[in-house]
Amino acid sequence: MKIIPNNDQYILNHCTRFLTRRNTDARHNFGQYDPSDPRARICEAWRFPIIDSYAGAADEDSHAFNKVTFVYPADVAEAPDQVGVTGTFANLYELIPLAPVRFLDAPTGYFAVSLRIPKGRAYRYKFIVGGKAVLDPVNPQQVREANGHAWSRFFTHLYTQPLSFESWELSILERLVDHIMPFRTKEGQDFLQFFYRQLDQQQKEQQYVLSYRLDQSIGIVNFIDNLVAREERHHLIDYKICLSMIAGIIRKRRPGIEPARASKEIFIDLYGEMASGNVMDWDTSKYNDPAYFLQMLRRHAFTGAFSHPKYGGNASALGWRYLADRFRDAKGATLFDWGRAIEQPLGTNPDYHG
Amino acid sequence: MAAKLDFDVIVIGSGAGGAPIAHELARQQKSVLVLEKGPLFLSQSQATDGLSDFKRDELYAYGAEKRLTHPQVENRQAAFFSSHVEPDINDEPHIYRDANGKDRATIEGYTAQVIGGGTQIYGGVSLRFTERDLMLRTFNAGRTDMAGTDPAGDIEREARDWPLPYVELEKYYCKAEKLVGINGEQGNQLKPFTQKDTYQRPLAPNSISRYAYDGMLYTGKGKGPGGSDVLPYRTPLAVITEDHAPSGRTIISVPDDIKTSYVNRFGDPLGFKSSTWNALLAPIRNAPNLSIHTNCTVIQLASDGTRVTEVRYIDPSGQERLARGKIVVVACSAIESIRLLKLSAGLDSTGFGRILDQQNDLLGKYFLTHAFGGASSVMPERSDKTRSLDADWATDYCATDDFLKAMRLWAGAVVYNNTSDQALPLALGRTHSATDLDTLWHGFANDFGLIGQGMVDFIDNDMGRGLSVSFMANQVPQKDNRIELHPTVKDKWNRPVAYIIKNWHSHDKYLMDTLALECANILRAGGNATHDYPIRGFGGVYNGENGIARIANHILGGARFGSDPRDSVLDPDCRVWGFDNLYVTDGAFMPTSGGANPTLTIEANAFRVADKIGGRL
Known part of the structure; x- marks a missing residue:
């Protein structure tokens, strides 16, 4: 799995506007969430994980990939020591660490990692926070396996299989x-x-x-x-x-x-x-x-x-x-x-x- | 290492009003902090991986549908679309009072929340105001010919001359044109230029624009001084077409490829659009004395006596921080600047608030935008409208004194053709019959007859053949047109949002009708040799469904400058009366809104204020 070197500025550019806030009203629920879902407070939660274009080395087939950035937001005061992501884009149970995102002299509470992931596919993943597997608290897309087990899901550009309809x-x-x-x-x-x-x-x-x-x-x-x-x-x-x-x-x-x-x-x-x-x-x-x-x-x-x-x-x-x-x-x-x-x-x- | 707290200058906002000051003072080795609410979006050459945060992608730029959820507003549940750099209006709505006295949330009145502000996504029209635009009190004193459209004599009472003659601003127009990077033509403009070569060469116009050119030639006949003809000129546009030494930007091998329809409303991934970021800040972004903090929202200006001592802001993680500056410049777009001053007053009513109150009651009053509108038609021959920047041709014949007197208008306007509108397919659907930013897609979605062959006919008719001509004119200043804090609606920081109370003056409506007719005449004259080509529609924005709210992203006035402290919010240097070190330099300073798009004037004035501030440090 190729981890793309990132900078904190990129992460903040693509998450501050949507995630950082004080108001806790369910302002962003137009019927897509259960009223108690904390995502209803977040603007455009669907943007996560962040799916962006990818540019690699000259010998890479860059347009076959997306840059996918996983963001885990935590309260600064109660931020976990370690956050990782595991998913079907890599060997399952391979834990890819998210790095703490800083602004100036301080941690922001955000953790993030950007990966090179092939286009045209859907993937399941979970965050591992303090040793526990958790669903992405922001991304609303989830899938449930036959055994009832839930995963967070995302799909990359040019995806052509049905996700929503029979x-x-x-x-x-x-x-x-x-x-x-x-x-x-x-x-x-x-x-x-x-x-x-x-x-x-x-x-x-x-x-x-x-x-x-x-x-x-x-x-x-x-x-x-x-x-x-x-x-x-x-x-x-x-x-x-x-x-x-x-x-x-x-x-x-x-x-x-x-x-x-x-x-x-x-x-x-x-x-x-x-x-x-x-x-x-x-x-x-x-x-x-x-x-x-x-x-x-x-x-x-x-x-x-x-x-x-x-x-x-x-x-x-x-x-x-x-x-x-x-x-x-x-x-x-x-x-x-x-x-x-x-x-x-x-x-x-x-x-x-x- | 602890973050630096003390600066010579703190600039709030990185758009047209803020960036020139940050640029100028940083070049003078002053320590400068720029605080920008939006993200630091980069062009390809600025990004380490060579990919821009702006895309040539209509859906990316326009945004997905969302729904208004504020229970207090009349249009709750209405669909809205905010681009990736406009605020979400569930998070930070502007509220306006509609014709029935009901409150509605709107996306109108926002430019963009991103480094460079609105200059990242604007169409780039970079016209100067005329000498007359700055002297409308003098021009209208004693006139009796406008009684029919201004029965209460509002114009004579409310018009103000700028405390700044054109010649003084002119130096800074030249400076801004050169430093920002603008292509266009000086010839045939009715504004004086003291320096040659302030513009880069324009690229060849789109072929459909020839109809507008022909029409402007015809309608401008004999309209100049002494019966001379007023001729069209290439509209100055803030897109570089040649290498631009001041910003270090270089052009691609085929300059004509800069012409894409991804200009107006799009950030430029290649950085040719002369946003204040690309032109003024990016070239010096690594200077040790310049700090640019993006994703930071200023929440309070705190003062001690007549000095603003602290700027308090929320950082990207939601934590509160402060910074101190010897000088504080507020330039976060007029509505938001006024809101910040009013919020700061509310948080400290016996200090900051008392000083503002002691001056007068004018903060937020005389809010202005433009009287604008135009005409559109479907021209005889199709062209590839994607090969254009934006406005190709402009004419000044609607800004001469003779024209204004003959038409009994208080102030003039520039007229230009929009080349790139509806050049791309989604834009075609999105703006079909839409009259404002709050009704996007309505016309298309409701036009149920557009199916199958009907859809083919619609696309055939409009795509590549639509041409519109617009005017941009001064709006009559009215004290009742104002920005307040909304009593109940709060933003995502739990702060009161801006409340826009505005209406069109009867003379505004007359002026829009008059100038829309001129635009229609241009299309009629240009469409065929007999000058009677059919027009599809024309009118002023006041006619639209939400016409009362229309702002055109030209957010002006509300803190006008002047020489009399009882009659203005800012002194002639744009310093807030009553404060020693607080300046406002976005469009809020304008006492009248000018007969052209405002960005270049905001930039020129900001360069002027930078010189004043530089002299104090």
């Missing part, structure tokens, strides 16, 4: 997103097919994102799955309730058909009804306003199509490539030259490193 939920979400975004128009389909077809096997393997299933046209659903696992965890519940309700409604309208395989017309009707805020058989006691869900889904779908691919959508920059392909001048040169500004290997900028 496969039937993903399938319905895919249909809804298809209806919103332009990638299922004829032109959009032609573009995607052309893009995928032109890749030979080696190119496919070299593609920045390897494991997208082609049925997820450009990874929007994966983006949403990741987003509600982390940044917008408070919206996971919206999806859970509404997707379940939508599946039920489609089943009622088309008995005997798997909801995600229902006709396009079914989804067109449903979209229109949701937009109007009035869906037949929608249980408003479970979820008051279907239009609200649709607004959120629209924002998420658009964001997933066009945000940086590291967030799990816009796979292989296909959203950007679509625009670049669509907008051209008379000579055929693109009028959305996104790659000029973006780091390699995704883009072509020689100076910006991401």
